Amino acid sequence: QLIKGEVTLKNVTFGYVPGKTVLKNINVKAKPGQKIAFVGSTGAGKTTITNLINRFYEIEEGEILIDGINIKNIKKDSLRRNIAMVLQDTHLFSGTVRENIRYGRPDATDEEVITAAKIACAHSFIERLPQGYDTVLEGDGANLSQGERQLLNIARAAISKAPILILDEATSSVDTRTEKHIERGMDQLMKNRTTFVIAHRLSTVRNADQIIVLEHGEIIEQGTHDELIKMGGRYYQLYTG
């Protein structure tokens, strides 16, 4: 393990364009191995928080620390190696299925690729492709379904040794049956990693160590499922529909 995977956001305020604040004074402390869930309505700022942890954008106010080090002082390639992600929109490149899965772990063996694909419930559809693991994907996986692309991204995260994991609606395009199937794989994926999970289905965030409820870019509630239910506030409303 390269790092422990402690992630801290301190007074983070951010906007994509000047004059429009998207996140206001966000404070989060994720201990190594914890599962942190972000919930809240569309546009609340969930993806934006993970964009900042990934350093896709620079923050003006506040700071983000990994193992106590400001991410501004961590080299981008080191950050990439330490954070695995399955995002709302999938990322694949033209190359074989195998290359796409072991992206970031070029040293991975064929066995490791298959194990990762099995964790992601991707093995059976890959085997049905014309050349199996050697099938060449067109740009961004255009010859696959949206759900299949997500499964490949999950397999890529599974093969990665990154201690930090970001799951942003990671199974949103997968059918209910496959999603049920993949639950154990997702648990395996999160094991021993600091995980930030965003999911509309609140059943998948129930067991998180901390659930953070966002509204218009601000944290309005924070706690475990039981604590937030007892509180009877926004999370309770969301949960009980």
Ligand code: CTP
């Ligand atoms: N936003 C923006 N520029 C971007 C991306 C997002 O101005 N490049 C704005 C959006 O319009 C939104 C806010 O930032 O008002 C938060 O967006 P996001 O973090 O993506 O919201 P989510 O909570 O992730 O919403 P969803 O559940 O729809 O994914």
Ligand code: MG
């Ligand atoms: Mg989002």
